[in-house]
Amino acid sequence: MAAAWRIRPALAVEAEVLATVHALCFADPDVAGSAWSAQAIADLMGLPGVAALIAQDEQEPLGMALIRTVVDEAEILTIGVTPQARGRGLGAALTRACVDAAATAGAAALYLEVAETNAPARRLYAATGFEPVGRRANYYHLGGQPVAALLLRRAVVADAER
Secondary structure, eight states: OOOSOEEEEOOGGGHHHHHHHHHHHTOOTTTSOOOOOHHHHHHHHTSTTEEEEEEEOSSSEEEEEEEEEETTEEEEEEEEEOGGGTTSSHHHHHHHHHHHHHHHTTOSEEEEEEETTOHHHHHHHHHTTOEEEEEEEEEEEETTEEEEEEEEEEEOOOGGGO
């Protein structure tokens, strides 16, 4: 069965939509950081090497990601799937789309940070090829408590090498 959603590049004029999706994705302060404003997202989208992705079905946006590539390294700055869209494979598809965007931008490696306590995200990233390469103590403050961030990395393989 084909997915009922699609992932596409987001346009700069969609910063408000991306901010709304980000707020839905990161609404629980005990498991996620704070939501980013439309202005913060627009500012990031205006930087060199930044790509934005939006996942949507026919009615509404369901997820988003921002990726930044500098020279041969890329980082997923933020990625999320709205609560009602979770559990349908969209997170994995969006993560793979980030890998593809990094490859297109010429990156050899893709990095991200995830809260040590975010077990579902950690499982997703492990399943999509990310491996831990570092830990940042007290990086997040979730639910009023300091939480370490795990720094994850995966190699990016260009289409010609797959």
